[in-house]
Amino acid sequence: xxxxxxDAVIVGGGTKGLFLAMYLAxxxxxxxxxxxxxxxxxxxxxxxxxxAPGFTGNIHATMLYLHQHxxxxxxxxxxxxxxxxxxxxxxCINGAIxxxxxxxxxxxxxxxxxxxxxxxxxxxxxxxxxxxxxxxxWEVREPLIKAICMSYSTIPTVGGAMxxxxxxxxxxxxxxxxxDPVFGSYSCLRAAKELWESKEMQKLMVRLxxxxxxxxxxxxxxxxxxxLEPATQPLMCFQVGGTHQAAHAAHRVLIRDGVKxxxxxxxxxxxxxxxxxxxxxxxxxxxxxARRVVISTLSPQQLCFDLIGKEHLNSQIxxxxxxxxxxxxCIAWYQWALHEAxxxxxxxxxPDLNDANWLDxxxxxxxDSLAREAYxxxxxxxxxxxxxxxxxxxxxxxxxRYAPVGKHLASHEQFMPPATAFSEREWLALKKQHAEDxxxxxxxxAPNMTWDNVIGVDSNTPYDVLRLKNMxxxxxxxxxxxxxxxxGAYRPIPELAHYRTPIKNLYGTGSGWSGGxxxxxxxxxxxxxxxxxxxxxKPWLEPGKxxxxxxxxxxxxxxxxxxxxxxxxxxxxxxKV
Ligand SMILES: Cc1cc2nc3c(=O)[nH]c(=O)nc-3n(C[C@H](O)[C@H](O)[C@H](O)COP(=O)(O)OP(=O)(O)OC[C@H]3O[C@@H](n4cnc5c(N)ncnc54)[C@H](O)[C@@H]3O)c2cc1C
Numbered sequence: 063x064x065x066x067x068x069d070a071v072i073v074g075g076g077t078k079g080l081f082l083a084m085y086l087a088x089x090x091x092x093x094x095x096x097x098x099x100x101x102x103x104x105x106x107x108x109x110x111x112x113x114a115p116g117f118t119g120n121i122h123a124t125m126l127y128l129h130q131h132x133x134x135x136x137x138x139x140x141x142x143x144x145x146x147x148x149x150x151x152x153x154c155i156n157g158a159i160x161x162x163x164x165x166x167x168x169x170x171x172x173x174x175x176x177x178x179x180x181x182x183x184x185x186x187x188x189x190x191x192x193x194x195x196x197x198x199x200w201e202v203r204e205p206l207i208k209a210i211c212m213s214y215s216t217i218p219t220v221g222g223a224m225x226x227x228x229x230x231x232x233x234x235x236x237x238x239x240x241x242d243p244v245f246g247s248y249s250c251l252r253a254a255k256e257l258w259e260s261k262e263m264q265k266l267m268v269r270l271x272x273x274x275x276x277x278x279x280x281x282x283x284x285x286x287x288x289x290l291e292p293a294t295q296p297l298m299c300f301q302v303g304g305t306h307q308a309a310h311a312a313h314r315v316l317i318r319d320g321v322k323x324x325x326x327x328x329x330x331x332x333x334x335x336x337x338x339x340x341x342x343x344x345x346x347x348x349x350x351x352a353r354r355v356v357i358s359t360l361s362p363q364q365l366c367f368d369l370i371g372k373e374h375l376n377s378q379i380x381x382x383x384x385x386x387x388x389x390x391x392c393i394a395w396y397q398w399a400l401h402e403a404x405x406x407x408x409x410x411x412x413p414d415l416n417d418a419n420w421l422d423x424x425x426x427x428x429x430d431s432l433a434r435e436a437y438x439x440x441x442x443x444x445x446x447x448x449x450x451x452x453x454x455x456x457x458x459x460x461x462x463r464y465a466p467v468g469k470h471l472a473s474h475e476q477f478m479p480p481a482t483a484f485s486e487r488e489w490l491a492l493k494k495q496h497a498e499d500x501x502x503x504x505x506x507x508a509p510n511m512t513w514d515n516v517i518g519v520d521s522n523t524p525y526d527v528l529r530l531k532n533m534x535x536x537x538x539x540x541x542x543x544x545x546x547x548x549x550g551a552y553r554p555i556p557e558l559a560h561y562r563t564p565i566k567n568l569y570g571t572g573s574g575w576s577g578g579x580x581x582x583x584x585x586x587x588x589x590x591x592x593x594x595x596x597x598x599x600k601p602w603l604e605p606g607k608x609x610x611x612x613x614x615x616x617x618x619x620x621x622x623x624x625x626x627x628x629x630x631x632x633x634x635x636x637x638k639v
Contacts, residue, residue, distance in 0.1 A: 067351030068095040068322075071342055073329045073369065074359035074532065076105020077123075078571050078578065080312040080323070081585035082357060084139060087319040089599035090592070094321045095350060097342065099328040103313060105359075105530060106573075106581050109304025112397055114518030116466040118304035119397030119473065121522050122530070122539070123581045124457070125273065125420065128172075128297040129207045130214050132308070133616040134586045138601045141318070145311035149299035151624055152460045154414050156295050158266045158422035159406065159507050165427070166408045166415055167262045169196075172296040173624035181296070184412070189260035195239070199292035202233040206293040207617060208610035214583035215602075215609055217560055217591055218551040218576040250276045250283040251433055265429040267291050269422045269451060272432065273475060275544045275579050277390050279436055282546040297617070298419055299624075303463040305581070332356055332369045332568055339568035342369075355567050355592060359585070361532040361541050362386060362554035362574040370565060379564070382555040386574075387545060388538040389480040390439065392524035394496060396474050399517040403456045403470040404508035417459050423452050423507050435477060442483040444492060447499055452476045454504065469517070474500055480536035481524040489525040497521055532572060540580070541573035550576050561591040 070086045072079045075098030086092045096103070106122040113119050126132075126149055135142045150173075157168035167188055169181040178200045186193035199206075209226040216222065224246075231241060245253055250271045254264040268278050270291065276283040301308050316323055328345040341351040358365045366375055366383045406415045415421065424431070431449055438445040456472040458464035465471040476496065484492065497519055504511040524537030533541055542548050551559050554574040561569050561584075571578060571588035578584030593600050602609050 065348050065350065066095065067341070067353060068093045069352070069354045070094045071350055071352040071356045072096045072359065073332075073342060073357065074098060074105065074572070075100075075103035075323055075325065076359060076530070076532075076572075077107050077581040078359040078573075078585040078588070079103075079105070079357075080107075080309060080316065081135065081583075082359070082571065082589055083321050083323070084135070084142075084312060084315050084319070085586060085589035086355075086592070086598075087316065087321045088139070089601050090589070090596075091599065092354065094316075096316075096321065096323040097327040097329050097344070097350070098323065098325050099531065100529075101325055103323050103325060104306055104309030105532075107305050107309040107312075109301075109306035110520075112520035112522070113471065114399035117397070117399040117469070117471040117518070118306075118464045119471060119520055120301070120305040120457075121395060121397065121520065122527075123305050124300055124455070124473070126299050126301060126581070127294060128299055128620055129211050129294065129613075129617045130580070130582050133211060133613045134215060134583060135312075136616045136620065137607060137612055139315050142311050142315055145314040146303065146307040147311040148302040148307075149620065150302050150461055151299045152417050152419040152455075154418035154421070155298045156266060156270055156420045157415060157418045158262065158269070158424055159408055159415065160262060160265075160424050160427040161506055162426040164408065165262060166412055167266055168412065168414060168418065169295055170414075171298070171419070172621050173628060175296065176625050178292075178296060185263065188262050189258070191259045192263045195257070196292045198237050198239055199234070200296070202230065202237060203293035204614065205230040205233045206290065207297070208614050210290070210294065211610045211613040211617070214577045215586060215590075215613060217587055218553070220551045223550050247281055248283075249281055250278040251429060253283075254429065261427045261429060265424060265427055265432065266422065268429055268432050269424075269453065270295065270420065272477065273420065273453060275391055275540050277436075277543055277545060278432060280545050283544070297621070300419065300457055300461070302461060308581070329369065331371070332358070332565070334370070334374060334565055334568075337374075338566040352567070354596065355569065357569045357571065357588060357592070359532075359572040361534070361572060362558060362570065364532060365558075365563070365570045370563070370568070374565060376564070379555065379557050382557070386554060387543045387548060388536045388541065389482070390436070390543045391538045391540045392439070392478050392480045392527075392536055393539055394474075394476045394478050394521070394523045396497065396500065396522060397520040398472045398474070399465070399519070400456075400470040400472055401515050401517060402510050403459050404454065404472060404504065405510050406508045408507075419455055419460075421454050423454060423503060425450075425503075439477060439479050442479050444479060444496075445477075447503070450476060450499065450503060452500060452503065474504070476500070478524055480538070481528055482535055484525070486525070489523060493521040493523055496523075541578075544579065553578075561588040562595070
């Protein structure tokens with residue numbers, strides 16, 4: 063006899079767990095219990111005062127996109143936005159400073175540059191041809207963005223992604239930009255070198271593709287660095303007030319719909335009887351019954367080996383799960399509590415550099431230094447100083463809620479070897495050394511970045527990322543690497559890729575599933591599979607909610623809102639004058 067019973071029981075209270083619970087309760091009409099191991103819900107939707115009290119650091123997720131992250135929630139739960147699921151944008155979206163040539167390059171957000179003319183003008187200073195290409199792709203962004211919206215909203219099928227990109231490819235061809243199909247098999251680095259004329263643009267595109275989860279050396283990642291970036295980069299955004307606000311907003315929706323989100327409840331096993339999931343057992347022995355469905359949002363390894371158990375799986379599934387690759391997307395994200403925001407030397411030429419969402423600090427403009435950095439990591443070694451390619455940002459410049467009045471919270475990202483590459487003692491030493499290296503490097507670009515300017519620092523490495531057990535063993539931010547055999551309809555393995563498992567009434571989702579890497583839509587996609595199987599409510603079939611149009615409408619609605627806020631601010635300023 064279980065201690066408590068729900069219609070649906072969700073294992074893990076992170077992004078996927080919370081968003082899936084919203085759908086199961088409101089559109090599936092189910093009673094739902096969410097069971098989270100840590101002291102609070104949110105998982106990767108974290109914003110912690112880790113660098114110093116009062117400074118909000120997004121320690122697990124900060125890079126959001128209007129067309130990837132919450133468009134389904136904005137459409138299906140209007141109060142999510144009202145409760146705080148809101149985004150904003152910096153002036154510059156993506157940028158880079160190159161120390162050797164003393165050049166900079168930036169692209170602008172859709173909020174501050176609705177036509178992308180400003181981005182094009184800036185790119186043209188380095189290459190007119192690259193600027194032209196930028197505008198050409200931006201002009202056909204609608205079919206591209208719709209295709210991407212669907213990648214985060216559809217149960218994957220073999221060949222489905224290629225079919226989705228057919229229309230955008232035709233639109234590009236109409237503009238005279240016919241992409242040779244060979245691009246699909248290029249690596250990101252190779253594609254960028256062919257598409258973009260200037261080394262600076264090549265490096266800017268490839269470094270961003272790294273942050274977005276591309277293994278830049280792996281065959282098959284080619285489209286990301288060319289086709290998608292100009293259409294999507296200007297839509298990059300961040301969560302107002304810290305990423306955890308999105309978890310709070312989701313939680314408020316859940317409370318309203320009667321969902322119970324439990325914390326400090328580590329799940330040990332799924333209870334399986336006659337091949338059917340009947341509930342879960344917590345580490346403390348408590349049993350929770352599930353009348354209709356159990357969903358795991360943990361890693362594929364946890365799902366198969368811990369929650370289900372090898373005795374319920376065939377040998378092919380076991381072998382494939384054992385062979386999953388996860389050692390290339392491992393990053394350090396440090397949070398820096400500062401007296402002053404970084405002031406870049408080259409801001410004398412372009413002041414917008416001081417307000418960038420994603421700013422690369424490169425010692426040179428050679429895109430191959432990104433390859434060298436990746437090779438070091440593949441060897442399990444920390445790249446040397448000359449091959450570091452960090453990205454920095456300072457959200458408090460755009461949103462004062464991130465830091466106490468007059469102070470600032472900056473962050474940096476540097477790719478690192480996997481958590482398993484070093485012992486705990488070695489990680490502790492590396493963390494300190496890396497802080498010193500980054501300060502030395504940052505100072506070359508922003509002279510005010512001295513230790514005197516630092517109030518506190520939180521050194522978050524792949525080793526620390528293991529605090530989220532589902533990111534073990536390597537501390538991979540994406541749980542699994544994005545290589546072709548672990549993508550789309552093959553992610554994590556073909557047998558589990560449709561969110562269903564060999565156990566009846568047991569489903570799996572999370573970053574290890576298609577559409578899951580990041581604080582994005584795999585909860586929604588998993589709901590689609592459950593709704594199909596159990597004949598639950600299907601909001602996407604309601605009039606006015608047809609996909610992809612209704613998702614694209616949300617993107618444009620929020621984009622317009624952001625653009626309108628700039629107009630209103632200018633009006634207010636002119637009234638004051
Ligand atoms: C350093 C870093 C930077 C990142 N940057 C970005 C970014 O900029 N943008 C972006 O979109 N994404 C980013 N991500 C990725 C993002 O955080 C994750 O992809 C996302 O949170 C995954 O959602 P999820 O629900 O699958 O897993 P999580 O959000 O991790 O949720 C899973 C939950 O399950 C819990 N859990 C684990 N084991 C158990 C158990 N046995 N019982 C009960 N609960 C359990 C965990 O504690 C966790 O809360 C980043 C990640 C890292 C580490």
